[in-house]
Amino acid sequence: MTLSDKEKMVAIISNGIAVFILLQERDELPKNTTMYDFVLKVIPEDIKSELNIELVDEVFQYVSSTHSS
Numbered sequence: 886m887t888l889s890d891k892e893k894m895v896a897i898i899s900n901g902i903a904v905f906i907l908l909q910e911r912d913e914l915p916k917n918t919t920m921y922d923f924v925l926k927v928i929p930e931d932i933k934s935e936l937n938i939e940l941v942d943e944v945f946q947y948v949s950s951t952h953s954s
Contacts, residue, residue, distance in 0.1 A: 890932045893935075894932055894935045894936060895940070895944055897927060897928055897932075898936075898940065898945075899944055901923060901924040902920060902924065902945055902948060903948075904923075905923045905924070920941075920945070924941055
């Protein structure tokens with residue numbers, strides 16, 4: 886089974902959020918780097934057209950709620 890571009894995007898966003906949080910906890914991010922800026926940098930160009938801020942928010946909310954329960 887091949888992943889759709891949207892499924893790839895969700896996986897990359899989720900991974901980007903996880904890496905961002907780890908780097909943030911280690912204080913290894915440049916100052917003023919937001920999660921959105923970080924995620925934008927890790928999205929491959931060939932699927933960037935699928936990216937929207939609502940999707941990033943939705944993935945973040947889902948991941949946050951599943952890890953807090």
